Amino acid sequence: MAEVRAIDRPKSKWRKETLSEIDYKATYGKYRIRGCASPRQFPHFDDLMIMPSQLTRMPIDTYREDCETRTVLGGRFATKPLVLETPIMIAGMSYGALSKEAKIALAKATSMVGAVISNGEGGILPEELANSYRQSIQMLPSRMGFTKRSLEVADMIEVLYGIGAKPGLSGHLMGAKITADIAAMRQIPIGIDLHSHPRTGDAFGADDMVVKMQQLREITNWETPIFCKIAAGRVRDDVKIAIKIGFDGIILDGCQGGTGAAPVMASDHLGIPTMPALVQAVRTMEEMGVKDEMSLIISGGISDGSELAKALAIGADAVAIGTSAMVAMGCRVCMDCQAGKCAFGIGTQDPELRARLDIDKAAERVANYIKGMTAEAILLAKAAGKTKLKNLEREDLRALTLEACAMTGIPLVGSDFVIGEGFGFTASNKI
Amino acid sequence: MGYIDVSKLGDANLNSAIREKLAEAPVVTLTKVNAMHNVCAGLSGDGEVIIDDSTGLYTGSFLEGLTVRVKGSVGWYAGDDMMSGELIVEKNTGCNVGSYICGGNIVIYGNTGSRVGYGMKGGNIIVCGDAGRWGGIMAMGGNLIVLGKIGEATGESMYLGKIFTRDPEAESKMGGNVFLDAIEADEVDALTELFEQYGIDADAKAFKVIRPMKTGRHAYQLFKPQLEPEKAKKYQVKG
Numbered sequence: 131m132a133e134v135r136a137i138d139r140p141k142s143k144w145r146k147e148t149l150s151e152i153d154y155k156a157t158y159g160k161y162r163i164r165g166c167a168s169p170r171q172f173p174h175f176d177d178l179m180i181m182p183s184q185l186t187r188m189p190i191d192t193y194r195e196d197c198e199t200r201t202v203l204g205g206r207f208a209t210k211p212l213v214l215e216t217p218i219m220i221a222g223m224s225y226g227a228l229s230k231e232a233k234i235a236l237a238k239a240t241s242m243v244g245a246v247i248s249n250g251e252g253g254i255l256p257e258e259l260a261n262s263y264r265q266s267i268q269m270l271p272s273r274m275g276f277t278k279r280s281l282e283v284a285d286m287i288e289v290l291y292g293i294g295a296k297p298g299l300s301g302h303l304m305g306a307k308i309t310a311d312i313a314a315m316r317q318i319p320i321g322i323d324l325h326s327h328p329r330t331g332d333a334f335g336a337d338d339m340v341v342k343m344q345q346l347r348e349i350t351n352w353e354t355p356i357f358c359k360i361a362a363g364r365v366r367d368d369v370k371i372a373i374k375i376g377f378d379g380i381i382l383d384g385c386q387g388g389t390g391a392a393p394v395m396a397s398d399h400l401g402i403p404t405m406p407a408l409v410q411a412v413r414t415m416e417e418m419g420v421k422d423e424m425s426l427i428i429s430g431g432i433s434d435g436s437e438l439a440k441a442l443a444i445g446a447d448a449v450a451i452g453t454s455a456m457v458a459m460g461c462r463v464c465m466d467c468q469a470g471k472c473a474f475g476i477g478t479q480d481p482e483l484r485a486r487l488d489i490d491k492a493a494e495r496v497a498n499y500i501k502g503m504t505a506e507a508i509l510l511a512k513a514a515g516k517t518k519l520k521n522l523e524r525e526d527l528r529a530l531t532l533e534a535c536a537m538t539g540i541p542l543v544g545s546d547f548v549i550g551e552g553f554g555f556t557a558s559n560k561i
Numbered sequence: 562m563g564y565i566d567v568s569k570l571g572d573a574n575l576n577s578a579i580r581e582k583l584a585e586a587p588v589v590t591l592t593k594v595n596a597m598h599n600v601c602a603g604l605s606g607d608g609e610v611i612i613d614d615s616t617g618l619y620t621g622s623f624l625e626g627l628t629v630r631v632k633g634s635v636g637w638y639a640g641d642d643m644m645s646g647e648l649i650v651e652k653n654t655g656c657n658v659g660s661y662i663c664g665g666n667i668v669i670y671g672n673t674g675s676r677v678g679y680g681m682k683g684g685n686i687i688v689c690g691d692a693g694r695w696g697g698i699m700a701m702g703g704n705l706i707v708l709g710k711i712g713e714a715t716g717e718s719m720y721l722g723k724i725f726t727r728d729p730e731a732e733s734k735m736g737g738n739v740f741l742d743a744i745e746a747d748e749v750d751a752l753t754e755l756f757e758q759y760g761i762d763a764d765a766k767a768f769k770v771i772r773p774m775k776t777g778r779h780a781y782q783l784f785k786p787q788l789e790p791e792k793a794k795k796y797q798v799k800g
């Protein structure tokens with residue numbers, strides 16, 4: 131009789147990815163650094179649905195009526211808040227991680243759609259500043275390329291505490307990308323693997339930051355909005371402290387946010403996802419009575435108008451996009467940004483590769499993408515009966531899964547039940 | 562000479578008041594400052610501010626052009642992000658003085674705390690007394706000159722810049738990714754000039770220089786097992 135061999139279940143824990151990770155460590159004795167966001171599946175806005183208008187409210191005509199998208203950010207204390215035509219920010223991606231061409235293209239795109247761009251680590255590229263509609267300038271713990279002049283040209287200031295892809299860690303820029311130009315701007319040696327300053331040297335802790343805030347307010351004459359950028363972790367506590375420090379707004383980056391280079395461990399295992407982070411931030415700002423005055427920008431894995439609409443409905447004032455803007459320019463998310471060999475001229479400093487990116491074409495594609503994404507959000511808002519994008523509210527949402535329901539406090543589809551911490555809903559549909 | 566009695570200022574903003582006085586007189590003296598924070602923060606232009614007292618945090622931060630002379634001591638972060646001009650402290654300072662300075666001179670006649678010149682990018686910081694640990698940590702330019710003792714891990718992971726020391730134990734107190742080197746002739750000249758400018762009695766030739774490694778790579782602490790089984794025995798639970 132022929133031998134019968136039973137086939138084992140496909141390997142679960144010991145997939146080829148796990149084996150390759152072990153092989154990597156066994157060979158090099160260190161951890162791996164990678165670009166882009168974590169490939170893990172995290173809960174996201176897809177787990178929410180938007181409620182259409184039917185008998186309860188009238189729809190707004192998709193093709194003939196207006197839906198306002200103008201957004202004012204950062205007016206809590208600053209006297210010159212940011213006015214945007216669409217609630218979208220191009221997230222801070224450094225000149226260094228990205229090529230000069232990519233930075234200019236992104237800046238140009240903001241001028242075509244009325245959005246804001248953040249410079250990212252390592253100073254402000256003059257060509258970015260010249261081409262951007264509104265310019266946010268980051269004040270990072272490294273302070274590379276930052277001077278008093280940076281504060282003077284900023285339409286918005288971002289005090290950086292962390293990013294979702296590597297919270298608690300500092301900027302990583304591998305030597306392959308530290309060209310003479312970037313080294314000069316950052317004042318570091320050419321070709322060095324850069325792991326920038328992890329903690330800010332001029333405010334050890336929130337109490338000092340309260341004093342520092344006064345300093346920044348005086349220097350900016352109380353005009354420029356001052357935001358902080360934090361990675362989502364202990365959102366409730368961090369947001370409370372940010373409120374106390376006196377920021378005009380918060381940029382909150384969920385753990386599925388992108389990066390130019392981060393240890394795999396950090397992007398896969400640090401922080402919490404964007405959607406629950408946003409809910410927690412909104413809850414905290416409401417509890418503290420500052421939701422109406424303080425702005426909230428959310429980022430981490432935002433790729434289309436539905437996510438924009440849902441983020442606004444939950445309580446964000448705007449979203450920031452990094453990876454998706456790169457994709458609009460041609461990036462295919464190969465996750466190898468750290469190597470600096472980007473075939474599309476985006477995440478590289480190699481002159482030959484950079485020449486492949488047509489700045490004007492890339493700018494137009496990013497602008498188109500932002501227009502399309504805004505139009506998608508408008509479509510959903512109008513169908514939900516809104517004449518303003520910002521009128522989307524949490525009552526317009528329902529959770530598709532028990533998990534999303536528990537995480538957001540938004541009722542489960544087909545029921546009026548809420549599991550977990552409340553978010554303005556009660557279990558018995560007393561909405 | 563203009564005077565401001567800070568205790569009588571009420572709700573008025575001190576730095577605005579200084580600006581107004583400086584428009585009238587080249588030298589303004591502040592009294593009864595009572596360790597106030599942000600004194601002279603963000604001021605620019607010409608003139609001199611003399612502070613006849615001690616100050617709190619962020620004294621003279623983002624300073625540009627002016628001379629600020631503090632007769633007492635200053636708190637943490639004095640002179641942070643300074644662009645140019647002078648910040649002169651006659652007594653001691655807290656920690657993190659001169660963080661991120663881009664230019665100008667900070668002169669401390671007393672001692673300073675830890676992390677003086679954190680991430681500094683330009684300018685000169687002269688400490689006549691001792692400095693705490695991590696002086697010049699992750700600096701990206703400028704000169705940190707310490708006449709007294711330096712602390713542990715001085716110069717840790719500097720990218721660019723120089724730390725001048727005449728501490729005989731400097732070699733054993735340096736941080737990672739730096740090396741101790743002889744002072745060069747032009748550096749002796751520059752130091753001598755600075756010492757003369759600020760009436761400091763020191764011989765520039767007696768200094769050595771902590772410089773960043775030029776290997777193009779920093780060595781980091783990831784994990785290094787300490788294989789000392791004999792020493793490790795003390796952690797064994799006694800029976």
Ligand SMILES: Cc1cc2nc3c(=O)[nH]c(=O)nc-3n(C[C@H](O)[C@H](O)[C@H](O)COP(=O)(O)O)c2cc1C
Pocket residue numbers: 166167221222223224227228249250251268290292293294301359383386387388389390391429430431432450451452453454467477
């Ligand atoms: C190539 C690249 C470079 C980045 N550089 C910075 C930076 O310098 N400073 C910063 O705060 N965030 C940086 N980030 C993070 C983004 O600002 C943003 O938080 C993130 O991309 C948002 O997630 P998303 O990519 O899913 O939109 C970078 C992201 C990418 C993809």
